[in-house]
Amino acid sequence: MQAALRGVAFGGTVVAGAFPPPYVAGLDFGAEAHLNRPNIVFSRAVSDPNRDHPRWDQRRIFEACWTMFENGSLNGDLIVDPVVHFSELDRAFSDVMSSPGNGIKLGCIFD
Numbered sequence: 001m002q003a004a005l006r007g008v009a010f011g012g013t014v015v016a017g018a019f020p021p022p023y024v025a026g027l028d029f030g031a032e033a034h035l036n037r038p039n040i041v042f043s044r045a046v047s048d049p050n051r052d053h054p055r056w057d058q059r060r061i062f063e064a065c066w067t068m069f070e071n072g073s074l075n076g077d078l079i080v081d082p083v084v085h086f087s088e089l090d091r092a093f094s095d096v097m098s099s100p101g102n103g104i105k106l107g108c109i110f111d
Contacts, residue, residue, distance in 0.1 A: 005032045013039045076105070083107035 001023050004014040020042075050056060068074035082103055084092040089108055096103040 001027055002032070005029070005036065005038060008036050008038045010036055011038070012036070013041055016040070016042045018043065076107070080105045080107040083109060086110050 001014070001016065001020075005028075008014050050058075065074065069076075082092055082096075084107070086108055089106075092106055096106050
């Protein structure tokens with residue numbers, strides 16, 4: 001977060017994605033944040049109430065994301081890992097739950 005506050009353009013936006021862990025002691029909102037005056041956004045894409053409602057509701061977010069997946073402008077290759085066959089789902093889920101650092105999102109392939 002400190003690096004983002006330091007590197008953001010004047011009036012730019014810093015996004016804390018997902019559910020961030022507690023920040024370490026020493027996070028300084030003084031000079032860097034004061035001079036750069038960033039907008040800080042904590043993402044909650046489909047939680048209600050959505051701060052951009054009614055322009056963006058759950059249906060519009062889903063449709064926009066699905067369109068980007070379909071046309072190849074967005075993919076989950078760096079997020080969805082591991083990807084396993086349905087027959088391996090029980091084992092993979094247990095592995096991810098016991099060692100959450102080994103996976104971000106678990107994907108499943110059906111044949």
